[in-house]
Amino acid sequence: MALLVAGCGAEEKPKADKPAATTAATQKTQAEQTPSTEVPTETLAVLKGQKGLELSINSAQRDSGGFLTVKGHLKNTSDSAVALPSQMRGDENEVVKHGNSLGGATLVDSVGKKRYYVLRDTDGRPLTTTALDIFSAGETAEVFMQFPAPPATTTDVSFQLPTFEPATLKLS
Secondary structure, three states, X not given: OXXXXXXXXXXXXXXXXXXXXXXXXHHHHHXXXXXXXXXXXXXXXXXXXXXXXXXXXXXXXXXXXXXXXXEEEEEEOOOOOEEOOHHHHOOOHHHHOOOOEOOOOEEEEOOOOXXXXXXXXXXXXXXXXXXXXXXXXXXXXXXXEEEEOOOOOOOEEEEEOOOOOOEEEEOO
């Protein structure tokens, strides 16, 4: 028991006599685990919603942990403030109690005949952008949604978000 406590939280530093290749491999592994904060410039799809809302999807990327993260921008293209529709969060009780989000988003793999829902944490909070409420005219927000990744053989899925038109996404 004492060994576990002593080892927890301690940060291992590379020793001076440690080979450079091992240190480089460790740094590469740490970099792969850290999500990229780069903003993708490519637009995979633009979905039109109600009252001038528009969702531009810039990436749908798998990671080594078996997840698929969809990133983009939600924008109010109208000339007036818009309250985001509550339907966007879905209707699951666990998600609804955590406020407005994009928790109602789904991916549909028509070839594999499966639907994938936004992941939830252990408290039922959706792994997506939350605290979305009213968008002023022209306001834009970066958004993300995390799903279980479809099989590697699945290259296209239909992305669906309540009150928005669906779109086909190419997965990377």
